[in-house]
Amino acid sequence: MNRYKRKEDCPLTFALTLIGSKWRLPIIWALWKNKTLRYNELKRHVDGITNMVLSQSLKEMENQGIVVRKQFLEIPPRVEYSLTEAGEALIPSLESLAKWGKAMQVKVKNHV
Amino acid sequence: MNRYKRKEDCPLTFALTLIGSKWRLPIIWALWKNKTLRYNELKRHVDGITNMVLSQSLKEMENQGIVVRKQFLEIPPRVEYSLTEAGEALIPSLESLAKWGKAMQVKVKNHV
DNA sequence: TGACTTAGTAAGAAATAACTGCATACTTGT
């Protein structure tokens, strides 16, 4: 008895499609901590991410309204990324989730 | 400059490993709504899930301390699943995330 | 001229997650 005909209609599932893949949280976190980062700076903050995945993710997050891209017409090129208001609105939820995650980590450690 | 040497140490990333895969939220949600469900009942509530994925997920979630399995020695077999306290502690975070997700859904609809 | 910088792109391979279909062993209802 789901409230939603399609799973995609559930706001929670929808939220997870926005932040649930492997690199979304690290990207959001780096932007939150630094407010504004250039492409390669961001890449250095998100350790291990490839160009492919980073540029793809940024493009998607821009379309989804989580991230703003600001391009300067300079050479060498300069592009700055930051969170939108909607992106920042996500932070409290993430902090709440992180708190739960932390408690779970402790529990697992003590149990095993 | 991550605070954690390994990504797995981040409580947030850890939380997502617990709830981020395709069927975790639907399962948790069904158990939250109904408090206690037998295996096949649960399966009917989580529309489209396969036995493979459901039984696998339940086993993992039991190990992770999110779900309790209570087995009755009857014939035909009876097994009841419910959320642990830790599992229920997750609900407020999910509600907060869902609220954000809902706002994002509206935003996307209005924009496109 | 040739190396260096920045912000990406492209194509294919590899890794991971999920699905399909079937099997179990026992009991109740028709």
Added chain:
DNA sequence: ACAAGTATGCAGTTATTTCTTACTAAGTCA
């Protein structure tokens, strides 16, 4: 006797994500 319901599990395949290894443009600096 036979179908249906109980709680799973396994093998094999497909689908989805992520990674690898290149490569680009335009200008600067030596």
